[in-house]
Amino acid sequence: MxxxxxxxxxxxxxxxxxxxxxxxxxxxxxxxxxxxxxxxxxxxxxxxxxxxxxxxxxxxxxxxxxxxxxxxxxxxxxxxxxxxxxxxxxxxxxxxxxQQSKYKADLPSESLRLSAPLIETPQNIQVVTNDVIKDQQIFDMLEGVSRNVSGVTVQEHWGNYTRMTMRGARVAPFRNGMNVESTWGPLSEDMSFVERIEFVKGPAGFMLANGDPAGFYNVVTKKPTGTTKQEVNFTFGSYNTLRATADLDGSITKDGKLQYRLNLMGQQKDSWRDYEYNNRYSIAPVLKYKFSDKTSLTAEYTYQYSRMSAIGSAYVFSDEGFEDLPRSFTTADPNLEPSDMNDHSAFLLFEHNISDKWKLTAQTSYFDYRQEGSSLWIAGKVLENGDMTRTLNSWDASNKSKFGQLFVNGEVQTGAITHRILGGLDFGDKEYLADWSQYFVLDAEAPFNIYQPIYGQIIPPTVDHSVPLEDRPYVSTLAQKYGAAYVQDELGFWDNKLRLTLAGRYTKLATNQYGAIIKNEKFTPRVGISASVDRNTSVYALYDQAFIPQLGQLSNGGEVKPITGNNLEVGLKKDWFGGRWNSTVSVYQITKNDQLISDPASDPSQNLSLQIGQGQTKGVELDVRGQLTPALNLTMNYAYTDSEITEGMAGSALEVGDKVPGFAKHISNAWLSYKLNKGLLQGAGVSLGYQWQSERYPWTYREDASMQLPDYFRLDGAVSYQLKKISLAVNVNNLLDEYLYSGGAFDFDYDGTLDGYVWQTETPRSYRVSIGYRF
CATH class of the missing domain: 2.60.40.10 (Immunoglobulins)
Structure with missing residues (x-):
């Protein structure tokens, strides 16, 4: 009863x-x-x-x-x-x-389609708020966002896009609820136009199409609030860093029906490595028109431009081991042309409150990314004396995506049972074109020596960008079209103290993988249960199946299969001291079939892959975030992850029991911020944070102690001062000036023998000074 x-x-x-x-x-x-x-x-x-x-x-x-x-x-x-x-x-x-910094969010963004508070959602969702981003002076997705969520890491990167891993796999990037993932992309979002970043752990096909069992992260961009407020910031720091941003928010009409938000950013930034730089600017206008209290239309456009040194120059090679070279070493050269990226995106969002209980949302978006540049790599071995040969490939690319979403959510009552209903349609069309066909040997006359490098001596190769990418004979194509329908009912019993989620999604898709057309379709169910122990505590359990297409190229030339599998998860969420801070503990097991991993016996710049038979990832995660006292804010997390192969694959050296490459078994991070509210030093603040990783397994992992990565520890700090409308902050990263890096074993001859090392270093001790004014 x-x-x-x-x-x-x-x-x-x-x-x-x-x-x-x-x-x-x-x-x-x-x-x-x-x-x-x-x-x-x-x-x-x-x-x-x-x-x-x-x-x-x-x-x-x-x-x-x-x-x-x-x-x-x-x-x-x-x-x-x-x-x-x-x-x-x-x-x-x-x-x-x-007001103190707000490190804790109680509600998900509307782009996640959930109407329930986060504490009642039968899933682990962690939100990195704009206040955290500001306090840590994060410029873009490549810088430190991952430290704020348990188990998330950013390993090696090309510099133009972000590749985050969580729960033993790469997680898809979303923007405003749209899955914008491609094999190389999208361009890393600048934080100037970002309101929050939501990390959804575990699968979420019921909410958003094509969700990996490990989860995804959703970048939520700034929208008009209707409140007139303006803010400008100027930052300078190490490595010739200069950056200026403006955030303008308000109403155009007196009645407040037409609102605007405009974010502007310009940046010049060099590196601790010579001849390496990344100069960017972005423009992000948003208009929102409120037809009535129930209906609105929002139009958003974002343009990002980035000019950087030759892609891949952050990688260094040696046959002697990691840390064989100083952090400032680079294979780049001042004579090489830059790589340019132009990234356009547009959203149109229609929202209509059908009643107090029901809402209709329709959203469409278009992404157009263009890249003209080149990638730097190596040919053959690094000899014992340090001689090597650098090579350069063209890397011109186009990434076009179109998305459409239509969904309704609302609430009905049948007797004593409450139903939170969600149903909708998702459509997507993504196409990535790339040309790597132009190939140049930079050191044909004399080898380049890593121990005694001489720069500026090469004749810069001429990369021909004149022919439209679509008309080139050797262009590579990766494309995907999909459609999905889904429905979810969250049934609430005993005044919503007990909640049962029943959901299903049917997905149909077709992929073009280097000319091979592959079609798949599948129905995936979802069952979740969540119970409120009291108003501040809830427990949940979740079972979800996964079906995710993968874009890539197998080393053996075979067909890339989609990922299938399931996720089992239980968790405990609790708000403390009147909801000022929150803790979440989750335990999970993910089983995935046919997951792609990097092939260590192939050229990583060509992204050749292996497909394992089955992998299983188990883990425990803890997240704490919020305001411990009126003056003290904290974000802290720990994750234990273990990912191994449970079914082998033909033709691979990886066997059952081997670790799935690309994760760290133990990860812990914390950021503590203390700000005075009264007294002579009112407005002054100090922050301190660390990042720690242990038992790191690189992407090209083998059971060889000499090729495993050492433990990782980084300490960062900041001091700040707020005087009415003026703010001042000084952040120092890598306070201990540790030699920090990620990388892996390398096969110089691509013959299956790991006989070298490749890695990327992180910044030495460096500082940033930010001055802001709100008006």
Whole structure:
């Protein structure tokens, strides 16, 4: 027998006297420890409140507190809206002085399609907020984002795109709910136009098409808030770093129906390696028109430009072992031409609240990435005396993608059971073209010596970019078209204390892999259960099947099969001290069939792969984030990961029991930020954080102790000061000046024998100074 509902919900919005959204405002229930804060849309939600009459309190330092009486009815949602007795402009001054960094998010972004708070979701979802990004002075996705989520790493990279791993596999990049993954891409997002980054652990095909069992990360871009606020920042630092950003937010019309957001960025940045640089700029305008309180249309465009040194110059080679060369060593040359990237993306988002309980969302997007450049690599061995031969390939590329999404979500009641319904359609069309056919030997006259390098002596090769990429005879094509339909019902029992998720997705797709057309279709079910122990604690269990196409080229020329498999997971989530901080513990087991891994006996610059029969990854993860005290914010995590082959593959040296390459068994990170709220030093802050990894297995792993990576430890710190509208921050990375790197064993002759080493170094001790002004 189903019991009568015992709790209700309070939600609402907070605005200012001039009709603007009030973000980051705390709402508390008098006489209790429960409460919430408003998000970027000015909304808040307080769950699991016992029936009765309560007094809600809104307090902002420097403003008169406000109170409002609200009646909570079991099984119902009560609404309480506030209008602060202050203009948005004045409120900005007050909040900048009084509000602490927000390291914890309570709600997912709307692009994840979930209407439930994160604590009730039967999945491990970790959010890296904009405040964390600012405090750590992260410029783009390649820099330190991974440290804020358990088990996430960024290993070697080409410099133009980010490749993150989690739970033993590469995880797909999403932007605003769109799967924008390609084999090489997209261009790493600059943080100037990013609002938050959501790491969804485990599969999520019920939410978003083609989700890997390991998970994905979703980059959520900044949208108009309706609140007039402007911010500019200037940063300078080590290696000739100069960077300027502007974030302009407000309304164009007096009635607030037409709103805008404009983010601008310009950057010049060299490297600790000579002749290496990455200069960028981006423009990201967004317009939102509110037809009514129920209907809106948002148009967003982002342009990113990047000019960098020859791609691949960060890699170094030796036959003597890792750390054989100084961190400043490079195979780049000042005579080589730069590589240019032009990245365009556009979104159109339509949202309509059909009723208080139901919402319709339609979204379409178009991505157009163009690259003209070259990649630097090696031919043959590095000899004992250090002689080697550098080679250069053309790398002109095009990445075009089109997406469409239509979904509805809402809530219905059948007797005492609540149903949170989600259903929709996903469509995608992705095509990547690349030309590596132009090949040059840079050191044909005399070898290049890694111990006594001489730069500037080569005659720079002429790479022909004049012929349109589509018309070139040796262009390589990787493409994918898919369509998916899905439906999910989250059934809530005993006033939503117990939640059962039942979902399924049918996916049909076709891939073009270097001219081979492969078609697949599959239905994948999902079952999840989540229970609230009390209003601050929940437990969950999840079972999900996976079906993911893979784009790549097998070393044996065979057909690349899609990944199939399943995920089993259980977890515990808890909010502490009135919801100021949160902890999540999860235990999982992922089984994947036909996963692609790098082939150590092939040229990595050609991305040749092996396909294992079956791999299994097991792990435990812990994440803690939020405000421990009014002055102390923390993000801390630990992950244990073990990934090994459970079924072998023909023609490979990898056997059952071998580790699946590309993970670290133990990972722990922390970032602690302390800011004074009162006294003579009010506004001053200090931060300290570390990154630690142990038992690292590189992408070209073999059971050879001399070719394994050492443990990794990095210490970073910062000091800051906030004086009304002005902010100052100094960040120092790698405080201990450790020689840090990632890499792996290498096969110089591509004959199956690992006889060398390849790695990339990280920055030595370096600093960044940022000055900001809000108006």
């Amino acid at each position: 189903v019991a009568v509902a015992q709790y209700g919900t309070i939600k609402g919005n907070i605005t200012t006297t001039d009709g603007q959204i009030a973000e980051g405002i705390s709402v508390g229930v008098a006489g209790t420890s429960i409460g919430a804060s408003t998000d970027a849309q000015g909304r808040y939600i307080i769950n699991r409140v016992k029936p009765g009459v309560y007094t809600l309190m809104v307090q902002v330092v420097g403003l008169e507190p406000q109170e409002q009486s609200v009646t909570v009815v079991a099984g119902k949602t009560s609404e309480a809206n506030f209008t602060l007795k202050e203009s948005a402009l004045k409120l900005q001054e007050v909040v900048v002085r009084a």
